[in-house]
Amino acid sequence: MARTGVKRTGWIGRIFFADLLAGLRLTLGYMLSKTVTHHYPDFEKWVPYQRHRGHHFMNTNEKGEVNCVACGLCSTICPCDCITVIPFETDDGDRRPKVFDIDLARCLYCGLCEDACPADAIKLGQEYEVSTTDRSTLKVHLDDLIAAPRKSETGGVVKPAKLDVAGNQHSILQPGTSSGHDWWSRIRRQ
């Protein structure tokens, strides 16, 4: 029984090697089409779509204070128990986090912490380069979260980048470069 969508070649096609010619035509088409190689991480980096859930970041207000009010909702809802929040009270009587740690080794990037936050404080950003050989570096603190990359305004493109060989081995987007190109448009469609 033929599988759905599979065309069977008739006897005339078999005599004239229709399948072989169709295969060669496909190969030739790919040989002559634009390259789709993504030069990551040395020269290019994929900037994910806005909906991507990557490394968390912490929002701050115009005074530079974190938005977090240390309510602990994110920590409570987290299914992996990977957020630690310890509150303190400022001189102004505001409640802020003294400790805010996330263990990224346990995190499954579900986004529940972001959804639960009533203060627009904890967010999941665009950064996805979190792999490491040192597990202890995956525990990120408040300062790391404040400094972490935000969401990109223009996601879904490939932008010029450079591998930080001397530092953390991450591919870093080049400042002031183009808006990037749509990598998917380079894929040859049938």
Ligand code: SF4
């Ligand atoms: S993304 Fe999910 S697993 Fe990760 S810290 Fe937030 S709630 Fe926990």
Ligand code: SF4
């Ligand atoms: S990040 Fe949001 S949910 Fe988590 S403790 Fe701070 S204010 Fe509460």
